Amino acid sequence: MILAAARNDTIRSLVATAPVSRDVVSRFVAGETTADAVAATRRLVDSGLAVTLDYLGEDTTDAIQAANTVDAYVELLEHLHAENLADRAEVSVKLSAVGQLLDEKLALDNAARICRAAQAAGTTVTLDMEDHTTTDSTLRVLGELRRTWPWVGAVLQAYLRRTVDDATRLATEGSRVRLCKGAYSEPETVAYPDTAEVDKSYVRCVNALLAGEGYPMFATHDPRLIRIIGERARVHGREPGGFEYQMLFGIRPEEQLRLARLGNTVRVYVPYGGEWYGYLMRRMAERPANTMFFLRAVMTR
Ligand code: FDA
16 A cells, blocks of 8 residues: 555655655655755764765666766765765665666666765765665675775675674675664565564674674664664774764654764764655555654654
8 A cells, every 4th residue: 555655646746745744754854955965964963973875766777867866976975075074974875776776787887986976075885785686786786896995885684694694704804884674575585574583683793793893883773782782892892983873864863862972973874865755655665664663753753
């Protein structure tokens, strides 16, 4: 039902213009333009947080649209540099938004353009991870990009059975790895169906990343996991600054500030752009837990 609504233009315009949904959207999405994204970044940075920005759009099957997405990132990076925000703000990129569904080489070339612009701006890029059918391709592209830009970050999803091995393999010097639970609907053959199993896998991956030599980025809002990450970081002798916490824009903002005030690096993932409607609807449709996730954030505002 949610996916049908996501494709229906009448429902889309009703949702887009209803005051309540504009309110909800502005809670989770920074706005539609580069100026909106930069303004949100400025506010977060001024409050002591770091930022990673996501220009919304995914599953592109059109090379021109993929090129437009690259242009949007390049423009954003130029503005972050000009506004002296590049030392606190980087970008997150979904390879499916820059052509991965069409051709892996196209996605690689497009991602390379974004990396070049990030290098010129003095910041970094992290490749988001999408559904499990893209994991190997995304890790291949990551490997290629890292030959030139070793700071390109990876995302690993704890719900995948393979991930503890990927975490161990990627935890090498200079690597940046974001660990999240995973947001897509996946078959049991590849992913743990049970949330308790996902949490256990998350902790195994926390240990693997902290034991390695890379820079771990722990993306979760889960209070229990946040506590465990802090404890495990101490056991592994990691000072604040030797790893970071990451959370989504609009979710648990007080907790973001609390962790930052303790001296931790806390990075907020900030989505922006015109494609917010599909983004929110698809996230909710993909997994019932995602709907609960957004509803909980609305209830706890
Ligand atoms: P989960 O949703 O399981 O919630 C666990 C607990 O956290 C809850 O029981 C509650 O106690 C607390 N909680 C959650 N929301 C709360 C709220 N609003 N208020 C109060 N308490 C709340 N996924 C992916 O597949 N690929 C990717 O590339 C990324 N990238 C990414 C970047 C960043 C920075 C983040 C934070 C997340 C992602 N994700 C992602 C999404 C991720 O996989 C996952 O779906 C969400 O983060 C939700 O999982 P949590 O770990 O937050 O816990």
